[in-house]
Amino acid sequence: MLTLSSIGEQIAARRKTLGLSQAALAKQAKVGHSTLDALENGRLGELGLSKIVRLLSALGVELHIQESAGRRPTLEELMEEDRDDQSLDRRR
Template identity: 40%
Template sequence: MQTLQELGEAVAVRRKQLGLKQGDVAAMAGITAESLSRFERGRTAEFGARKLLAVLAVLGAELGVIAQGQDGNLDELRQERAQTSTNRTGAA
């Protein structure tokens, strides 16, 4: 994720996966439902770290820092490792 909008969209996806309503998540996180709604829709210029961490805690999620170019899902990483191993054994 590179933008606040993408982060908001990811939070919305997680909330929906859990079957939670915006109002319920907002109340548990101690923020307004309108603030969460604007964040999820990418309609806010900023969303404070405390608010974000509170929302993530309610959703059972956490924020991870990944160096650019190092993202990918576990299956992609496994495939890359397998290809590297195959290339090493095939080149010998």
């Protein structure tokens, strides 16, 4: 699952790749420097989609939405997997 913290990490990496300072990116995307700093360092609890889109656009990247790859396993499935793993360990 994509989190705001992971988005911040990716924004920071792309910004650095492009050789932009936080101040330059913040100005170009019309967001506060302190907001960008908090986003990149995982200290931001929430950020509006329009600000994220402006940051991504300024970096030349896009956000795509797609169906998740799968569902979370049930407790029974996890327990069965654990039993299988333990069974494999005994065979060695």
